[in-house]
Structure formats: structure tokens, C-alpha cells
Amino acid sequence: MSSPSELLSEVQRLLHFGIAEIELPAYVVTWSDELFRIYGWEPGSVTPSRETLLQRVHPADVDRVDRELARATRIPTTQPIEFRIVLPGGQLRTLEVRSRLVCDAAGAPVRMIGTTHDITDHKETAARLVFADRMASVGTLAGGVAHEINNPLAFISAHLELIAPELGASPVEIAAMLSETRAGVDRIKNIVRGLQAFSSTDEDQRSPLDVQRVLELALVMTDNQIRHRARLVRAFAPMPDVVANPATLAQVFLNLLVNAAEAIPEEETQGHTITVSTRSDDAGWAIIEIRDTGRGIARDIQNQIFDPFFTTKPVGKGTGLGLSMCHGIVRSLGGEVGFTTSPGAGTVFRVALPPAIAAVRANERPPAPPPAIAKDVPKRLLIVEDEVVFANALRRLLQRDKHAITIVHEGKEALARAEAGERFDVIVCDLMMPAMSGMELHAKLSVVAPDQAARVIFLTGGAFSPMAKQFLDRMPNAWFEKPCDLDQLRAAIRRVSTS
Ligand SMILES: Nc1ncnc2c1ncn2[C@@H]1O[C@H](COP(=O)(O)OP(=O)(O)OP(=O)(O)O)[C@@H](O)[C@H]1O
Ligand SMILES: [Mg+2]
Incomplete structure (x- = not known):
């Protein structure tokens, strides 16, 4: 004993x-x-x-x-x-x-x-949990906001398309205003797409993606930190798509950009720049560099900065997890992250990612073949859409193709018409609607009127539930995210109506 x-x-x-x-x-x-x-x-x-x-x-x-x-x-x-x-x-x-x-x-x-x-291990676990939780709630919020913006954006965008030809030979200034407004709407669309990408926190969802879009998203989100300290320079050269989860990849750039901004002392922001550049290297990898003209990294801490919890910030200010997370994510994508620094003059962080081979971007289907028959043969079109303003905008637009258009605002009315024997050449249907969703309508049509189920084209405001995402991936019907490209939507309508 x-x-x-x-x-x-x-x-x-x-x-x-x-x-x-x-x-x-x-x-x-x-x-x-x-x-x-x-x-x-x-x-x-x-x-x-x-x-x-x-x-x-x-x-x-x-x-x-x-x-x-x-x-x-x-x-x-x-x-x-x-x-x-x-x-x-x-x-x-x-x-x-x-x-x-x-x-x-x-x-x-x-x-x-x-x-x-x-208590090192205990703190590590606790901080990781807080971090994961923060990222998840940011993601949920981003997805929700994107969804709310998409619906009004869809009709603003459709109205702009409609107004343009009406104005005909309008004064130069009006034409200029119109084109600036369109450019503005396009910018909002990009931001919203970015937010949606950011909200997909499911790590398993990896797909080939355009890194530049992810970078733009990270830049939007860090704009406030960067603007006050440095001039932002973009030097984007073409690079290959990479396979990643957009939300996760955005976190890498977000952390590097925030670090770059923080490396510039607040008291002397004159003449500083942060340069974001992209290119493809000799091996065909995507190279992304974030260069700052900040304080640089002292030699004696250079081999520690990627360690979890290593920070030079005062206690309680930094988690010291930023770079270790970047390192973890980039490695999980088969890539590398490194840096070169010159103390007092600045630092460059370089992310190298392997290219996606045979990249077919998610959501982007191959361009439609030209329609087999003349496009202005009138077709019977049903629009199922709970957002009234958008439904009307869509009607005005599609009427230009001389279609006979019926609008219903509920899935169950569409179903009742099909059950009563009414037939349409194309059904343009919103995916997320209260009461009966587009998915439910499609399932019911498949039973009572399979010919009609095949003629559905789906529209979505984004913020997919995992079930909706699976549904869209599985079924052969075309689908578009709002605000959709109207020429592509028209092409899909022609394709379905002539099949
Ligand atoms: N661009 C940079 N210039 C100078 N030092 C940097 C730069 N990026 C990182 N560092 C150094 O590396 C350390 C670790 O960075 P990391 O992002 O992991 O944590 P942090 O920024 O300190 O904390 P948090 O990311 O939680 O705010 C920083 O504290 C800083 O000393
Ligand atoms: Mg950091």
C-alpha cells in the first residue's frame, strides 16, 4: 500500500x-x-x-x-x-x-x-466549440437574409428587363441611369449568391467552384475592417476551379484578410495597401495571395503562428485560432498555405489549391441546345408562385413570347386543375411555398398526371433545406435560382414545351 x-x-x-x-x-x-x-x-x-x-x-x-x-x-x-x-x-x-x-x-x-x-486542452475544446457555433449562426443568418432579399430582387430585376424596351429611344441620361441600375442589381445578386454560399456550412457539400467568387464574398464581409486601414488592390488573373465547400473556403480568406488588416497599425494607415491576387501556377494549381504592407512577423514567432491559440493580441482579444483553422482547412482540401514576411515592411500569405479536374459547376447545367421549332408558337403556361408581384412580372415578361399564361398562387390550385384534366405545356413553379411546396406538388402530379410532372420548371429563392437540395439534385427537371437569367429561363421553357 x-x-x-x-x-x-x-x-x-x-x-x-x-x-x-x-x-x-x-x-x-x-x-x-x-x-x-x-x-x-x-x-x-x-x-x-x-x-x-x-x-x-x-x-x-x-x-x-x-x-x-x-x-x-x-x-x-x-x-x-x-x-x-x-x-x-x-x-x-x-x-x-x-x-x-x-x-x-x-x-x-x-x-x-x-x-x-x-488547462490548455480544456480551453482548446471550449474555444473550438464557440468558434464552430459562431460560424454556424453566421451561416444560418446569411442564408435567411439571402432568401428574403432574393424575392424582391427577382421582380426588380424582371421589371428592369421589361422597362428597357418600353423606353425605346429615351434620352441618353435615362438610358445611363437604367444601365447603372442594372449594374447595381447585378452587384446585389452577387453578394446574395455569396451569402448563400456562405450559409452552406455542411462540410460534406463540396463541389467545384470559382474561387474568385468566394474571394469576393470574403472581401465584402471584411470591407469594413480593410477600408479604414488600407487601400484594397485586386489583381485577379485566371485560375482553375477548385473542389471545396464555399463556406469553409470563405473562412480561410476571411481570416487571412482580417489578419492583414490587423497587421496595419491603426495609428498610421497612410499609404498602406492590401493586395489580393490570383493566378494559376505552372502545375495548374490555383494560387491566391494576400499581401499587406503591415508590421510583418518577427523572426522568433514565425514558426508558431500556425499553432492553435498562438496570438500576439492581448488576453481576451484574439483566439489565436485563425491561422490554425486556415491551415487545417487548406490541408483538408489537399492544398498548402505558407507565408513570406519582412518585419516592418509586410507579409504575403499564399494559398495553393489543387485544380478541380473536369469541373462541372453545381447548379450550372450545360447550355441548352437551340430550340427545334420556332419560338413564337403560343404555348399554355402555368405559373405557380405565392409571391404575387413576382408572378405578375413573370407574366409580363413571358407574354412577350405570346404564351397563354395562367397564374395560381397555391400548389393545391395547380393540383386541382391537373386533376380536373387541364393540361399545360410548361409549369413554372416556385419551390418553397406555404401550405403545399413545389416538391409536394411535383410528387402529387407524378401520381395523378405524370405528363404534367415532367413539364415542371422550378424556381427557388435559395436557402435550400437539405431535403430541397437533394430533391433538386435527384430529379431531371430544370431549376433556376431567383433572380434568374431570363434568357436561360425562356430557353428552358421552349425546351420543355417542345419536348
Ligand atoms: N498578416 C500578418 N501580419 C503580421 N502578423 C500576422 C499576420 N497574420 C498573422 N499574424 C500573427 O499571427 C498570429 C496568429 O494569427 P491568428 O489569425 O491565428 O490569430 P489572431 O489573429 O491573433 O487571433 P484571431 O484570429 O482570433 O483574431 C497573430 O496574433 C499575429 O501575431
Ligand atoms: Mg486572426
């Missing part, structure tokens, strides 16, 4: 838990074996003291730890002290010290007992 002191020593070792005792006021320090090990020393190989301990404390924390430890030997406290230490190999650990002050009858301190616990 072990003696109580042997047992205590074993327990400390098992829990990675150290104990210090300080006799006061003489300040005679004793450490348990495990406390030596926590600080990276062989038990007994150094004389335990406040100075010995402070040697290992992270430079940014030394003053605070010294102050708080001194205080704990004078005034009883229940507040733990948390700080970082740097081990001889450069490894960073986080410790938590709790202490108890023993006083004599007159209230004078005679002894302090302190426990030291290495």
Missing part, C-alpha cells in the same frame, strides 16, 4: 496537477514534482522561486502574473489566475493557479498553498 504522500504524488501526475507551498513572510518556496514537470523542468533540477516561475511565463503575461501572485500572498482571494507559459521547445500552454492563504490568529499570512492546473 502506498503512503499518503506517494499516493498524492501519483494523483498529481495523473491529473497533471501541481502544488506549491510558500512559507511566509520568509517566502520559502516548495514545489511538488508535478509542478516542476508542468513548467518543463526535471523535479529538483532548479530552485523553485518566483523568479524561476516567471522565466517560463509568456512575455505578454509576466507583469500581470507577478502582480497577481504577489497580491495572493498578501490578501486572501478565491480568484484563479490564468496565464500562458512558453516551454523550452517553444510550446505554448495555459495554466490556471488557485491559491489559499493561511493566516495566524492575528490575521498575518503564514503560508500560501497554490494548485496549478494545465
Whole structure:
């Protein structure tokens, strides 16, 4: 049977838990074996003291730890002290010290007992959870907002298409305003697409994608941080598509851009630039570089910046997870991330990603073959759409092709017409509608009128549920995201109506 002191020593070792005792006021320090090990020393190989301990404390924390430890030997406290230490190999650990002050009858301190616990792993797990949670809620919010914007955007965009020819030979200024308005709408469309991409946090959903679009999204999201510190320069050369989840890849650029902005001291923002460049290298990989003219990275920390929790920011300001996350994500895509820096002059982070081979972008179907017959043969068209303004805009547009158009605002009315024997050449149907969704309507039509089910073209406002996404991927019918390209929609209508 072990003696109580042997047992205590074993327990400390098992829990990675150290104990210090300080006799006061003489300040005679004793450490348990495990406390030596926590600080990276062989038990007994150094004389335990406040100075010995402070040697290992992270430079940014030394003053605070010294102050708080001194205080704990004078005034009883229940507040733990948390700080970082740097081990001889450069490894960073986080410790938590709790202490108890023993006083004599007159209230004078005679002894302090302190426990030291290495909480690095615990903190890592907790921070990862917070980080994951933050990304998930940003994603949900982004998806919801995108969906709300898409519906009004769809009719604004359709109305613009309609107004243009009506104006005919209008004054030059009106034509210019119109074209600027269209350019504005296109920009909103791009931002919304980006938000949608960002909301797909399901890591398994990887597809070949246009990295530039993901970069643009990250730039929109970091605009506020960058604008105040530096001029943004884009130097985009063509590069291949890569296979990734857009939301995850956006996080890589987001972190690198924020770091670049933060590297520029707030007090001297004059003349600074952040340059984002893209190109393809000799091996055909996509190369993305983010260059800043900030403070650079000091030589002695260059091999630590990718470590989880390594940060030069004050306690509580940075998680130090940004770069370790970038590294993890890029590696999981089969790519590499590295940097070159010159302290005082700036840093370049370079992300290299392997190309997607035989890339067929999701959602983008091959262009439609030319229609077999003349396009202005009138067709019977049914529009099933709960958004009234959009349905009307669509009608005005499609009427130009001289179709006979019926609008219903509910899935069940469309179904009733099919059940009553009414037949359409094409059914343009919104995917997400209250009561009966486009998916349900399609399923019911497949039973009561299979010929009609095959004639459905779906429109979606985005923000797919996983079920909707699966549905669209599985069925052969064409589908478009709102606001859709009207020429493509017309081509699809011609294709379906002549099949
Ligand atoms: N472009 C850069 N220029 C200079 N130093 C950089 C740059 N990027 C990263 N660093 C250094 O690397 C450290 C780690 O970066 P990382 O993104 O992992 O964490 P952080 O930025 O400190 O914290 P967080 O990302 O949570 O805000 C930074 O604290 C900084 O010292
Ligand atoms: Mg960072």
C-alpha cells in the first residue's frame, strides 16, 4: 500500500496537477514534482522561486502574473489566475493557479498553498466549440437574409428587363441611369449568391467552384475592417476551379484578410495597401495571395503562428485560432498555405489549391441546345408562385413570347386543375411555398398526371433545406435560382414545351 504522500504524488501526475507551498513572510518556496514537470523542468533540477516561475511565463503575461501572485500572498482571494507559459521547445500552454492563504490568529499570512492546473486542452475544446457555433449562426443568418432579399430582387430585376424596351429611344441620361441600375442589381445578386454560399456550412457539400467568387464574398464581409486601414488592390488573373465547400473556403480568406488588416497599425494607415491576387501556377494549381504592407512577423514567432491559440493580441482579444483553422482547412482540401514576411515592411500569405479536374459547376447545367421549332408558337403556361408581384412580372415578361399564361398562387390550385384534366405545356413553379411546396406538388402530379410532372420548371429563392437540395439534385427537371437569367429561363421553357 502506498503512503499518503506517494499516493498524492501519483494523483498529481495523473491529473497533471501541481502544488506549491510558500512559507511566509520568509517566502520559502516548495514545489511538488508535478509542478516542476508542468513548467518543463526535471523535479529538483532548479530552485523553485518566483523568479524561476516567471522565466517560463509568456512575455505578454509576466507583469500581470507577478502582480497577481504577489497580491495572493498578501490578501486572501478565491480568484484563479490564468496565464500562458512558453516551454523550452517553444510550446505554448495555459495554466490556471488557485491559491489559499493561511493566516495566524492575528490575521498575518503564514503560508500560501497554490494548485496549478494545465488547462490548455480544456480551453482548446471550449474555444473550438464557440468558434464552430459562431460560424454556424453566421451561416444560418446569411442564408435567411439571402432568401428574403432574393424575392424582391427577382421582380426588380424582371421589371428592369421589361422597362428597357418600353423606353425605346429615351434620352441618353435615362438610358445611363437604367444601365447603372442594372449594374447595381447585378452587384446585389452577387453578394446574395455569396451569402448563400456562405450559409452552406455542411462540410460534406463540396463541389467545384470559382474561387474568385468566394474571394469576393470574403472581401465584402471584411470591407469594413480593410477600408479604414488600407487601400484594397485586386489583381485577379485566371485560375482553375477548385473542389471545396464555399463556406469553409470563405473562412480561410476571411481570416487571412482580417489578419492583414490587423497587421496595419491603426495609428498610421497612410499609404498602406492590401493586395489580393490570383493566378494559376505552372502545375495548374490555383494560387491566391494576400499581401499587406503591415508590421510583418518577427523572426522568433514565425514558426508558431500556425499553432492553435498562438496570438500576439492581448488576453481576451484574439483566439489565436485563425491561422490554425486556415491551415487545417487548406490541408483538408489537399492544398498548402505558407507565408513570406519582412518585419516592418509586410507579409504575403499564399494559398495553393489543387485544380478541380473536369469541373462541372453545381447548379450550372450545360447550355441548352437551340430550340427545334420556332419560338413564337403560343404555348399554355402555368405559373405557380405565392409571391404575387413576382408572378405578375413573370407574366409580363413571358407574354412577350405570346404564351397563354395562367397564374395560381397555391400548389393545391395547380393540383386541382391537373386533376380536373387541364393540361399545360410548361409549369413554372416556385419551390418553397406555404401550405403545399413545389416538391409536394411535383410528387402529387407524378401520381395523378405524370405528363404534367415532367413539364415542371422550378424556381427557388435559395436557402435550400437539405431535403430541397437533394430533391433538386435527384430529379431531371430544370431549376433556376431567383433572380434568374431570363434568357436561360425562356430557353428552358421552349425546351420543355417542345419536348
Ligand atoms: N498578416 C500578418 N501580419 C503580421 N502578423 C500576422 C499576420 N497574420 C498573422 N499574424 C500573427 O499571427 C498570429 C496568429 O494569427 P491568428 O489569425 O491565428 O490569430 P489572431 O489573429 O491573433 O487571433 P484571431 O484570429 O482570433 O483574431 C497573430 O496574433 C499575429 O501575431
Ligand atoms: Mg486572426
